[in-house]
Amino acid sequence: MAQNLYKKRALFIVGAVALAAVAYGSKATWLGGSTTAQTPPRPRPVSVAIARAEKKLVPIDVDAIGTVTPISSVALKSRVETTIVDVHFEDGARVKEGDLLFTLDARQIDAQIAQAEGTLARDKSQLALAERDLKRYTELIGKGATTQVNVDNAKTATDTAIATIQADQAILDNLKVQKSYTLIKAPISGRISAASVKVGNFVRPADTAPLATINQMAPVYVTFAIPQRVLSDLRDAMKAKQSSVLATLPGTGKSETGTIAMVENTVDPTTGMVTVRGIMGNERELLWPGILVNTTLTVRSEDAVTVPSVAVQRSQTGNFVFMIKDGKAHVQPVTISRTFQGNSVIDSGLEGNEDVVVDGQLLLSNGTPVEPRTRKAGA
Known part of the structure; x- marks a missing residue:
């Protein structure tokens, strides 16, 4: 029995020593961890594309849908009762003033x-x-x-x-x-329609259908409507000869530039719109009478700070941009007045010459380190 008791005491001592060793190691780890652990690594900067806020002249535009109409349109009719002897033009051809079109008997x-x-x-x-x-x-x-x-x-x-x-x-x-009257000539220059009569047809002044119609092609009118709130600025611009209108063919990007020829003398009380007519040179005959075009009326130009519209972010508190300063992104609230050709016009928040983020905003928050990269062309 004494031998068994001795073995139990020996096992107890060995276990106690083992526990003490473990406890000592744990204590050493706790006490020495603060001095031996390395500093956590700094967060990697986010790669972003940036653009410069620019202060420049920005035109004030009004967009509308316009209709092309000829300045002059002449319906040709016979003034005597007789028959057609000859037709001297091809349908749809260009004619000049004084060209012989029809010969009558x-x-x-x-x-x-x-x-x-x-x-x-x-x-x-x-x-x-x-x-x-x-x-x-x-x-x-x-x-x-x-x-x-x-x-x-x-x-x-x-x-x-x-x-x-x-x-x-x-x-x-x-x-x-x-x-x-038996020699019918073109009274104006332009494009002639298809002839409604042929050689041998009998014509008379009482006929309702014209022999053909000539539309003047250059210059032409573009008629559209603008809100009445723009009327005062437009009239001032017309007095200063600063107004202009741009007519663009939908889906093609081709356009013609002209000036304002007339503003209607009344505002439509049901819509609050006023009719405006622009005159376009149309030497290339790009604008065809009767077609619809996208019109842009430029009232005047003003100095303003602009940034690409993709830089503007929206939140519950309003619009903001990420402005780059000291290698970090900072939230900068801004006020937007309008947009122009893919740029946003800033009323307040930026003074110009600031760098703003235009791509990569989803990974940013206020104070995030950033690494600017080159913005892709056309982005």
Whole structure:
């Protein structure tokens, strides 16, 4: 029994020593950990794309949908009853002022002109006879060889012959005017429509359908509507000759620039809009009468700070941008007045020349270290 008791005591001592060793090691670890542990690594900077806030002249624009209309549009009609002899143009072709378009049958009018010329020649002969009689009677009355009645009658015959000749000349001039109607020429330059008649068709002034229509193509009007709140600024810009309008074909990016030609004298009370008409050079014939275009009316330009619109973030407290300062991103509240060609115009919050983040904002918070990178072209 004494031997068993001795073994138990030995095992107890060994266990106690082991526990003491473990406890000592744990204490050493606790006491020495603060001096031997390394400082936690600093967070890696976030790679972001940046852009510079710029202060520059920014135009004040008003966008609207406009309609292209020709300045002049002429419907060609016949002024005499006759038939078409010839058509001198191709459908849809460009024509110049004075170009011959239609030739009408003029044989009947030619015959009437010949008759009027014969009548005029006969009456001129009658006038010559009357003038000779007047001259003879005037000489005889001086010699006492005739009476005053004969002189007066000769004078009356002469005046009658003169009046007849004037009437004959008027009839002849009228017939020549009628003949000029058989040659239909372009009164303006532009594009002509398809001819509604062909050679051999009978035409008359009472016809409702025109023979063809010519639309002036350069310049043209673009008509659109703007809100009445812009009217005062537009009128001031027109006085200073600073207003301009840009008409763009949807889906193509092609555009024409022009000036304001007219502002309607009333505002539509049901919509609060006023009609504006711009005049466009259209030398390339880009704008076709009747089409719809996107119009941009530039009222004036003003100095303003702009940043790319992708830099502007939104929160419950308002708009803000991440501004880069000392290698860190800082939240900068801003006020946006409007947008222009992918840029936001800043009313307050930036003075210009600040670097703002335009890509990578999702990984940022106030004070996050950043590493600027080159922004991709076209981004």
